[in-house]
Amino acid sequence: MSIELLLALITGAALFGVGIYGALSQTNLVMIMMGIELILAGAMVNLVAFWRYLHPDNPAGQMFVLIIMTVMAIEMAVGFGVAIARFRAKGSVEMEEAAELKG
Amino acid sequence: MTAQMFFIGFFGLAGVWFGIVVFRTFSMVRSALALLFSQTALGAMFLSMQAEFLGVLQIMMMATEMSIMAIFMVMFMMDPGGLGEMDMTHQKRLSLGAGIVSFVAAVAVAVFVDWGPVASVSPDAAQQTIDLGLELLGRSMLIFETAGITILTAMIAATAVAIQPVKRTREQ
Amino acid sequence: MTTVLLLLLLAVGAYLVAVLEDWTVSGRFRLTAPVLAGIALLGRESIVPRKPDRIFFEVAPFLLLISAILAAAVVPLTPDLIITDMATGALFINAALVYVLVALLMAGWGPDGAYAMIGGWRFLGQLIAYAMLIVMPITAVVMRAESLLTTQVVVSQAGVWNIIYQPLGFILFFIAAMALAFLPPFDLTTSKGELAGGVEAEYAGVRLAVFRLGRLALIITLAAATVIFYLGGWQGPLLPPWAWSTIKILAVTTIMLLAGRYMPRIREADLLAWCWMLGIPLALLNILLVGVLVLVFP
Numbered sequence: 001m002s003i004e005l006l007l008a009l010i011t012g013a014a015l016f017g018v019g020i021y022g023a024l025s026q027t028n029l030v031m032i033m034m035g036i037e038l039i040l041a042g043a044m045v046n047l048v049a050f051w052r053y054l055h056p057d058n059p060a061g062q063m064f065v066l067i068i069m070t071v072m073a074i075e076m077a078v079g080f081g082v083a084i085a086r087f088r089a090k091g092s093v094e095m096e097e098a099a100e101l102k103g
Numbered sequence: 104m105t106a107q108m109f110f111i112g113f114f115g116l117a118g119v120w121f122g123i124v125v126f127r128t129f130s131m132v133r134s135a136l137a138l139l140f141s142q143t144a145l146g147a148m149f150l151s152m153q154a155e156f157l158g159v160l161q162i163m164m165m166a167t168e169m170s171i172m173a174i175f176m177v178m179f180m181m182d183p184g185g186l187g188e189m190d191m192t193h194q195k196r197l198s199l200g201a202g203i204v205s206f207v208a209a210v211a212v213a214v215f216v217d218w219g220p221v222a223s224v225s226p227d228a229a230q231q232t233i234d235l236g237l238e239l240l241g242r243s244m245l246i247f248e249t250a251g252i253t254i255l256t257a258m259i260a261a262t263a264v265a266i267q268p269v270k271r272t273r274e275q
Numbered sequence: 276m277t278t279v280l281l282l283l284l285l286a287v288g289a290y291l292v293a294v295l296e297d298w299t300v301s302g303r304f305r306l307t308a309p310v311l312a313g314i315a316l317l318g319r320e321s322i323v324p325r326k327p328d329r330i331f332f333e334v335a336p337f338l339l340l341i342s343a344i345l346a347a348a349v350v351p352l353t354p355d356l357i358i359t360d361m362a363t364g365a366l367f368i369n370a371a372l373v374y375v376l377v378a379l380l381m382a383g384w385g386p387d388g389a390y391a392m393i394g395g396w397r398f399l400g401q402l403i404a405y406a407m408l409i410v411m412p413i414t415a416v417v418m419r420a421e422s423l424l425t426t427q428v429v430v431s432q433a434g435v436w437n438i439i440y441q442p443l444g445f446i447l448f449f450i451a452a453m454a455l456a457f458l459p460p461f462d463l464t465t466s467k468g469e470l471a472g473g474v475e476a477e478y479a480g481v482r483l484a485v486f487r488l489g490r491l492a493l494i495i496t497l498a499a500a501t502v503i504f505y506l507g508g509w510q511g512p513l514l515p516p517w518a519w520s521t522i523k524i525l526a527v528t529t530i531m532l533l534a535g536r537y538m539p540r541i542r543e544a545d546l547l548a549w550c551w552m553l554g555i556p557l558a559l560l561n562i563l564l565v566g567v568l569v570l571v572f573p
Contacts, residue, residue, distance in 0.1 A: 002221040004108050008152065009213035011115030015141075017206030018122045024198030026126065027191050030176050034138050038122050041145055044161075045115075052152045054218060056225035059238035063246070065157050066239075069164055070250040074257040076168060080175055081261030088267070093179045096193060130328065132384045139377065159363045163370035166377055167406060170399055173380065177396075228362030232423060 008049035015042035029093040033079045044068045110151035118144035131176035139169035155228035289491035299532045321480030324386045331385030339489030342374035347496045353516040364425035376402045386477030394473025398464040404550035408451035411558035412444035415565040416504045429508030436507040443561040445505045452497040459535030463543045498527040
């Protein structure tokens with residue numbers, strides 16, 4: 001077990017924790033998306049660390065990171081699309097005011 | 104303590120610190136740019152982990168992404184400058200608890216799992232780029248194409264959702 | 276050693292750009308004008324506006340300068356004269372140049388002024404338009420070189436320069452580079468007439484001097500990038516490599532500065548529409564054409 005790998009994994013875990021906190025505590029849709037971006041960033045750090053320290057000869061590990069970046073871009077596009085639609089309909093993207101979405 | 108260890112730790116710390124700043128500032132543009140610098144620090148961390156292509160790509164992609172985020176923040180928040188210091192959070196204790204629990208759980212997994220032998224050398228940067236290119240257009244081509252199609256679908260869907268509905272009225 | 280030399284060259288280049296810009300604007304060729312202007316700027320008071328976002332306000336000019344220098348770090352002037360020959364150089368230029376956007380966003384938001392803010396957000400809107408026109412032509416260039424190394428890109432043009440091999444890509448890249456350096460007619464960010472200086476409006480004194488220096492370094496870097504991607508870099512007959520690099524970079528800079536002199540400023544909505552509806556399809560067509568060409572005439 002190398003210290004570099006451990007450092008990277010702890011960073012990933014910390015980003016994940018901060019992201020979870022942000023996604024749960026913020027009331028604004030855009031801020032929640034920021035939390036999700038941080039969660040994905042944590043996942044990305046872990047993947048790069050696993051590629052570098054466990055399987056440096058397998059480029060599939062790097063490919064995985066590219067897929068996560070794609071997921072981030074998609075999340076942004078769809079999130080902002082929903083945000084614009086919501087803002088147009090209700091005049092705000094505050095989650096407190098979106099109680100009617102509760103099932 | 105090697106140079107690599109120092110840089111990974113330093114940029115990791117910077118990334119996490121900027122990540123915390125995102126939720127601690129009242130100014131929305133600051134918040135978005137803090138996220139940007141968090142991601143940039145992670146890009147630098149990838150560079151120090153010798154994943155050169157991914158690091159540069161991360162630094163490049165996130166700059167545009169987070170700048171766009173900044174303008175959306177300004178559009179959708181009531182107080183984008185943060186001069187009113189409005190509290191924009193709810194269920195604080197629950198989320199703090201959830202954040203800490205998930206952090207501790209992930210760290211516990213990282214510490215207690217036996218990761219097996221650790222590779223000390225990685226292919227050099229030019230070789231990595233070649234390998235990644237061959238991987239993308241070889242074994243993983245289907246996955247990559249699926250990702251491309253998914254992005255296209257998301258773009259169309261997002262545009263369709265966001266576009267202004269045309270009101271068909273007889274009055275005009 | 277090489278690093279120091281190249282940074283000095285970058286400073287000299289920025290100075291020459293300042294002289295050339297003065298020449299295109301005023302019509303007089305004065306070698307001392309930038310020195311006098313610089314001394315005047317340094318002597319003036321550097322005013323801080325009311326209720327600024329202090330961090331952004333202070334950091335933005337330096338970020339602009341740093342991103343230009345970082346982009347210059349992967350540009351080779353001769354086969355050996357390069358700060359760092361990164362394995363992902365052609366991508367790194369993009370990555371460094373995107374931070375120009377971040378710097379201008381900060382400079383626009385920081386000083387808490389209406390004109391500055393409009394200028395900053397305008398630049399963001401434009402960048403979304405032409406960022407693709409920088410990345411996609413570079414993709415085509417890299418396809419021909421089969422490498423992301425900038426030195427390899429230059430070597431790949433030994434037979435035919437890319438300006439002849441892919442003229443479409445050159446035109447798109449040239450326009451996008453001018454827009455990225457907010458040169459007229461694309462100077463929507465700092466337009467003198469309508470925005471009273473835009474993002475520069477609230478800056479004065481030392482900070483404005485740094486900001487202007489960053490922009491000059493950006494212009495020379497973009498000219499150098501155009502030269503290595505499309506004009507064969509250091510290659511050419513008779514003269515030594517460094518002379519060819521210098522001549523080409525200065526020529527491209529002059530054309531960039533002169534082009535704006537004789538054109539009216541474009542409306543930002545028009546620029547967006549043209550970039551999206553014409554520029555991106557053309558860039559894709561360019562990639563396709565170059566792909567076919569690379570297979571037929573390698």
